[in-house]
Amino acid sequence: MRELHRVFPDAVIRTTFQMTDAFKKRERVETVPMDLYYGWSAGELERARHEVRLARGYRETGALSESTPYIDEVLRSDLVVDFSSDMWSDNGDLAGSGRLEAGMCKDRTAQLLGKPTALVAVSPGPIANPEMLAFARETYANFDLVTNREPVSTRLLKAAGFDVSRTYDCACPAFLFEKEPDEQTCAIVADLNRAANGRPLIGFAICGWNFPLGPFDRAQRADDEFAVFAKAVDLAVNELGGEAVMISHANGFTPPPAPFRLLPGRDYPLAAQLAEVARKRYGLRNIQCVETPLLPKQIKALMGHFEMMVSGRVHGAVAALSQGVPTVIIDYGHEPKAHKLQGFAEVAGVTEFVADPVDEAGMMARIRKCWEDRESVRRGLNERMPSVAALARRNADLVAELCGARLS
Numbered sequence: 001m002r003e004l005h006r007v008f009p010d011a012v013i014r015t016t017f018q019m020t021d022a023f024k025k026r027e028r029v030e031t032v033p034m035d036l037y038y039g040w041s042a043g044e045l046e047r048a049r050h051e052v053r054l055a056r057g058y059r060e061t062g063a064l065s066e067s068t069p070y071i072d073e074v075l076r077s078d079l080v081v082d083f084s085s086d087m088w089s090d091n092g093d094l095a096g097s098g099r100l101e102a103g104m105c106k107d108r109t110a111q112l113l114g115k116p117t118a119l120v121a122v123s124p125g126p127i128a129n130p131e132m133l134a135f136a137r138e139t140y141a142n143f144d145l146v147t148n149r150e151p152v153s154t155r156l157l158k159a160a161g162f163d164v165s166r167t168y169d170c171a172c173p174a175f176l177f178e179k180e181p182d183e184q185t186c187a188i189v190a191d192l193n194r195a196a197n198g199r200p201l202i203g204f205a206i207c208g209w210n211f212p213l214g215p216f217d218r219a220q221r222a223d224d225e226f227a228v229f230a231k232a233v234d235l236a237v238n239e240l241g242g243e244a245v246m247i248s249h250a251n252g253f254t255p256p257p258a259p260f261r262l263l264p265g266r267d268y269p270l271a272a273q274l275a276e277v278a279r280k281r282y283g284l285r286n287i288q289c290v291e292t293p294l295l296p297k298q299i300k301a302l303m304g305h306f307e308m309m310v311s312g313r314v315h316g317a318v319a320a321l322s323q324g325v326p327t328v329i330i331d332y333g334h335e336p337k338a339h340k341l342q343g344f345a346e347v348a349g350v351t352e353f354v355a356d357p358v359d360e361a362g363m364m365a366r367i368r369k370c371w372e373d374r375e376s377v378r379r380g381l382n383e384r385m386p387s388v389a390a391l392a393r394r395n396a397d398l399v400a401e402l403c404g405a406r407l408s
Contacts, residue, residue, distance in 0.1 A: 045098035048105035055112035150343025196243035
């Protein structure tokens with residue numbers, strides 16, 4: 001939002017993302033109902049398909065036979081931006097029934113209504129369903145602009161026959177995200193260091209995607225499923241001499257219309273169970289678990305004090321890497337796999353530290369290597385981050401260029 005305001009200082013931003021009142025006021029953002037885009041309700045996909053049919057009729061005749069609240073929002077807009085992240089792929093349907101096609105319908109509707117459209121800061125694909133592929137290629141080819149968060153997406157889309165002539169490789173805006181001032185996080189860090197008693201802090205963040213067995217949101221997992229991660233914790237404590245700190249990078253919140261309240265996300269139980277499994281299996285004492293839900297800016301500030309990070313969350317890795325913290329990135333362990341982790345590592349120049357959780361020996365080797373080379377890795381990251389930040393800013397710069405050409 002700040003990047004869009006940087007290039008369009010007087011623009012009115014209206015979004016289906018649901019924000020707190022404080023955020024909306026601070027960042028000058030207006031929200032519209034979430035279900036204008038996707039609301040997990042019955043008939044969702046058919047309504048989105050109907051909007052495409054209405055928009056095709058508009059393209060052919062110049063008139064709408066009827067409208068919808070979403071179409072009304074599109075018509076009042078000068079630019080429609082899709083921030084689908086990796087939901088513009090088969091992964092979208094894991095978030096909700098018909099989520100991928102419904103999202104593409106919203107994009108195609110805006111395009112057929114003649115509005116400039118941009119797919120910004122995303123990692124699109126793969127799309128395996130052959131029936132969906134034709135519509136995906138059609139919709140993708142009609143974006144005025146696509147900015148990918150990493151280059152792997154572009155290569156895969158090109159190989160799959162997508163028109164990438166208006167696609168640009170950038171970096172994720174999360175690399176620009178600001179941490180909380182250290183003085184506001186010092187109490188948390190002081191408590192961790194006090195318990196560590198001089199041992200360097202090594203952070204661990206895992207999520208449901210990192211396990212060999214899906215689905216990613218399984219409520220209960222057997223202790224044996226944590227074996228490779230517990231071994232990594234043992235390595236960090238006993239071999240590297242560190243203090244292992246379990247942390248979640250994903251929070252939950254009370255959905256509207258209830259007042260906003262931060263809640264522990266689904267990664268918190270995984271962090272706690274990993275700590276418990278590592279303690280039981282290896283008799284470890286030097287393990288701490290951050291149990292209080294923290295705001296993203298607090299999590300980033302905390303990670304800046306780690307000597308090394310092991311993260312199965314891509315934005316947990318970004319929070320560490322952007323501060324020069326040597327980081328091992330744990331890839332997905334089960335299908336559908338996501339190429340974004342490899343792509344983010346390529347942007348940051350740390351592809352050698354992407355670990356397959358199914359390959360125990362390989363993961364341990366990467367953790368050891370990252371630790372042994374941490375000083376040179378830190379220097380390399382600090383040298384590289386200014387150029388990564390420039391790539392991240394390029395997302396908004398390209399949108400500004402698009403609008404200068406289309407809307408001036």
